[in-house]
Amino acid sequence: MAEALVSGVLEQLTAVAGEGIQQKVRLVVGVDEEVKKLSSNLEAIQAVLVDAEARQVTETAVRRWLDQLKQASYDIEDVLDEWNYAILKQKLEGVEDATGPKKKVCFFFPSYCFSFKQVSLRNDIAIKIKEVNENLDVITKQKERYSFNTMTRVERPEHIQTTSFIDVSEEMCGQDAYKSILIDKLCVSTEQRLPIISLIGMGGIGKTTFAQFAYNHDKVINSFHERIWVCVSEPFDEHRIAKAIIESLGNSTKDLSELQSLHQRIGTLIQSKKCFLVLDDVWSEDFKKWERLYRCLKNSAHRSKILITTRKKSVVEMMGSIDIIDVQGLSDDECWLLFKQLAFFGRPTEECEKLEEIGKKISSKCKGLPLAVKTLGSLLRFKKRWEEWKHVLDSELWKLEKIEEDVFVPLLLSYNELPCMMKRCFVYCAIFPKDYRLKKDELIKLWMAQGYVKEEENKAMEIVGEEYFDYLASRSLFQEFEKDDENNVIACKMHDLVHDFAQFLSKNECAHIEVDGSKEPLISSSNHEKVCHIMVTMYGEDLFLDSIFRLRMMRSFLNDTENFMATLPRDTMPKLFGELTCLRALNIAKRSHRNSLIEEIPKEVGKLIHLRYLNLSHLRIKKLPEALCELYNLQTLDISNCFLLEELPQGVEKLINLRHLKNDETRSLKYIPKGIRRLSNLRTLRYFVISGSNDEKACSLEGLKYLNLFGELRIKMLGNVPDVKEVKTSPLKNHENLVGLGLDFNKVIDGRERRNEEDEALLEILQPSSNLEKLNIRRYRGNTILPNWMMSLTKLRELALYNCDNCKHLPPLGELPSLEYLDIRFMNSLKSVSNELLRKENDDTSSSSVFFPKLKRIKFLWLREWEEWDHEITRIGDEEEVITIMPSLVSLEIYDCPKLKSLPKHLVQNTRLKKEISHCPLLGYRGWSQ
Known part of the structure; x- marks a missing residue:
């Protein structure tokens, strides 16, 4: 590093x-x-x-x-x-x-x-x-x-493959016999009260994978009322484990601090319920701590089960487990099967044949450990020549005797092959606790804050960061990928042993610290200068690590506490900002806005001149100090869900390096300062608010044309635009990287309601780029929603129309070729949906015979005057032709449409369509709720 x-x-x-x-x-x-x-x-x-x-x-x-x-x-x-x-x-x-x-x-x-x-x-x-x-x-x-040798690292000449990693499933890991035995032990009745089943084996052998397989198995799901998963790790923190169990059962722990009260709450919640509890990665042999937890768990119903995973036989003996599954490694054949699925992925057959013999020798060195096989297989997938494979086989690292874990050798081989900046990105992940959900977007911004990710070859640093993430994933250093509806990875986790390896490499530079009030974790004077990155979790009130203020070289301070301010003495915030002046990343956010106690950011924030990342989300702040604008290096400012925030600092124009202003759900924000248009690096601005007072400090709607925004933007208070005629051209048309747009026409101006035609004219002017994929229009007063640009949105996938009270007809959305999701709500003048939904009225020039070709989901909610839905057509122009409507539709939801009496035949006859219809007097369809 x-x-x-x-x-x-x-x-x-x-x-x-x-x-x-x-x-x-x-x-x-x-x-x-x-x-x-x-x-x-x-x-x-x-x-x-x-x-x-x-x-x-x-x-x-x-x-x-x-x-x-x-x-x-x-x-x-x-x-x-x-x-x-x-x-x-x-x-x-x-x-x-x-x-x-x-x-x-x-x-x-x-x-x-x-x-x-x-x-x-x-x-x-x-x-x-x-x-x-x-x-x-x-x-x-x-x-x-x-006497070092002078050597030059040869970096990869090729571009990083941004979609190159394979998410290996459990089914690829073999060992089916263990899966069958485990499911039987969990689901078969036993006379023993709350039996403990143990999965034991060396690190990287697959214990957690087996536990996850069982946890999500249909037979197990149907056998228990409650399923609870807790990652225990080291140390065995009784407060954290108890709180994790309570939160898994859907309850809050904010009013519970004493261990006794936590255990009582657990006993109450699981009383007379069949529960399945997984305690993953147990290390502690302290019987007293375990006994206290086990005693409260006995309140569950008969046939409840506990499953633990551990590397230590002494833990199994201490817990009194009699059902033990000693997980052994993969067989040679299973190792080779998994290895070649990764290492030979996408290779020509003749190339695979040349590498098969040496590949088997390498896979045999993995000692049956699935994680080791995945790591080496992923590494060698990108090595084309036989000589490169031979170099791995003959590495001196295999001869190391004092390496901490057997699987560390394959990990070290993979790590040594990483480009140098990616090494820092990987080791930084040691700051998070085990089993932590790593949000991809946040992780990349934290890497950027530390200078690990920079612009390359005219590529923005965010794109480079995504490539780094994918590269690490392709080496099996991340796992358990979480994806959005578009199959994009948004989060992941690290295997426990990979996390151990990152900590091994960080040498105390990165640390996760837990404070429970019983004692303060020691940051020893001998190594405190090494600590650069800390995530803190505190349980209880009036707690803080005074020793943190000795860490003058600290570059990251991240909070993972439910209510951070509740744990701090009153003078801690100014001291935190005033003394830890080397910080590049600071997170003092709450997980939610409820009961936040932070109402003011002290002016000492201006001392953090190195700061690149500042997360203040979910706080109860009403304003930000002007001193914040002295942070010229700031790249990310997250004020999302600061519901009481009324204004941004006037000096915002000085934040010349700001790239991401995340202000989602800042509902009280009155305007955006005029200086925002000078931020040429700004890529993210979630909410843009039009001022209602003609304030010279406020940025006008036209100010958006000076920016180049990415992602999604919602423009609020469009009803405050003083004179639509003064908006000459669209401030959005050139935002080619904007994929989501919300237009909210709320607010009155000068004490009068906006006229319908004014909203229609403004909507016509606000033409977005043709690259738009999501559009949401709210509180629009026009009589029609059909600007000339709407049908040019050929990439539009999602459309939502809310509270458009004067609209009597829906636009001809059937010809939008990419539309997948349609959401219509609170349109109080809509009475009929007919052919105009499919195509423009009297449009005999249409050659299409398929309308809504990709539409998958429809929602019609709270349409109080809607009476009729009928668009049965069999003719286009002079030629009779069979029409196909909504061939991809899989979900239809209709709620609280009290006058709707019928549906089109093609929807009624669609047997694979999931219909959720309620509070609607649909004749003959009253029983629908599939």
Whole structure:
């Protein structure tokens, strides 16, 4: 990982020094030589790092030298970032208005950003550069004693395959006999009260996979009232486990802090219920802790079962389990089958035949461990030549005796093959607890915040981050992929052993800390300087780790606590912002908006000059401090679900590196500041609010044309547009990367209701790009919803029309070739749905014989005046032709349409259509609810 760090520092040094010269932010006389010397030292070290990182596994002295180098590199990163901050400040002293002349903006550069308050900014940076150079000098001289070989890593010349990973199913792992035995033990009655079934075996053998197979098996699901899954791991935290059980049963734990009350609640919830509890990855041999939990679980009904997975026989004995399944590795044939499914994926037959013999030798080294087979198979899938396979087979790593787990060798082989920046991305995942749901989008933004992901070859860093994610997934370093309706991966998890491996590599740089009030986890003075990234989970109130404030080099502080502020003393927030000034990523969000106690962000947030990622979602804040706009490096600001937030800071234009403003569900937001249009890097803006007061501080609708947004956007309060005639052209048409659009025509203007024709004219003007895939129109007052551009949306997949009260007819949506989902609600003037839904009225030129070709789901909800639905046609123009309507439809939902009496024949006769119809007097169809 030092290789990636040094490469990143060199790149940063070149960029900042060059920008400094260009912007005339020069340092004091003589420091130019220090910068050259710094670059020379880093290049000399970089030349030997491939050899050094290979030798650190077996040579303790080399490992210590690399640790020193990493700490020095972090210091250099911080100094260069301070220099870059000065450059950004100078750029912002004269801001070019997008619609007017250059204007002077006076900024105060806070002295607290630097530790030498008595000297000027440039002297301060110069002194720091000299100091880090002296430190690096020592490290550079020390490298000579190790006689490193000069080696150059050959990075992959080909582009990363963004959809290259295979999600291997459990069925591919063999061992069917174990599955059958486990299901029988879980579903067959026994006389023993609350028996414990144990899956035991070495790490990576597949114990968790078997447990998941059983947990989701239909026979098991039908045998129990409740199923509960808890990842235990180390330590055996009684409070966390008890809370996890309660939350799995659909109950809150916010009013429970004492262990006794937690256990009482569990006993009440499971009383007289057949429960199936999985305790995955148990390590603790503390009988007292286990006995307390087991005692409350006995309140469940007869035939309840507990399943544990563990690597330790002593745990099974301590728990008193008598049903033990000792999971053995895959057979040689099963190993080879799994290996070749991965390693030979997509290869020509003749190439597979050449590699088969050596492939069998490599798979046999995996000792029957499915995870090892997956890891090596995934690695070799991308190696084309026989010589590359032979290099893996003959690796010296197989000879290591002091490696922590047998499966670490295949993982280490795979890790060593990663491009250097991806190594940092992988190791960063050690910050999360085991079994944590890694959200892909959030993970990429955290990588970006640390500088692990940067723009490449004119590709945005978000795209590069997705490629990194897919590359790691293709090496089987991620698993349990969660996908959206469009089959895109949105989340995943890490195998327990892969997580152990990431922690092994991080060497205490990344940590997840749990605080339960009984004791404070120790961050020892000997290694606290190494800790750079922390996720904290706290149970109970008035808790905080004071030792965290010793971690002055910390770059990530992530909260995983239900109500973070409830656990903090009142003065902690200013102290957190004021002292941990090296932070790149900060998350103090709540998981939900309920009972949030954070109502104010202190001005000390402005001290976090290195910050790139700030998550404040679900807080009860009403405003953000202007000091936040001093965070010139900020890339992501998440204020989603801050329901009370009324306004954004006026200085938002200074956030010139902001890429993602996630403001979903900021319902109280009155307007978007005018300065937003100067943010040329902005890609995400979820809500755009039109001001109702003609405020000069507010951005107008036309201000959207200065941005280049990606993803989805909802424009609120379109009823506040003062004069539709002044909106000359569409501010949305050139947003080609916008795939989702919401248009909300709510609000009155000047005390009067908007006229119908004004909404119709505005809708016509708001033409989006033809790339649009989702469209939602709300509270529209026009009589028709048929702008000239609607039928040009050939990629539109989802359309929702809500509260369009004056519309008596639906637009001709049947000719939209990609439409899959149609949702119509609260259209109080709609009385009839007929042929105009399929095609334009009196359109005899249509050549289509299939209408709604891809439509899968329809919802008609709360249409109080809807009486008739009939579109039976058999003629187009002068030629009689059979018409096909909605051939792909699988779901029809109609709710609270009290006047609707009939349905079209093609829907009635569709036997495979799932119909959910209620609160509708449909003649002859009253019993429908399939």
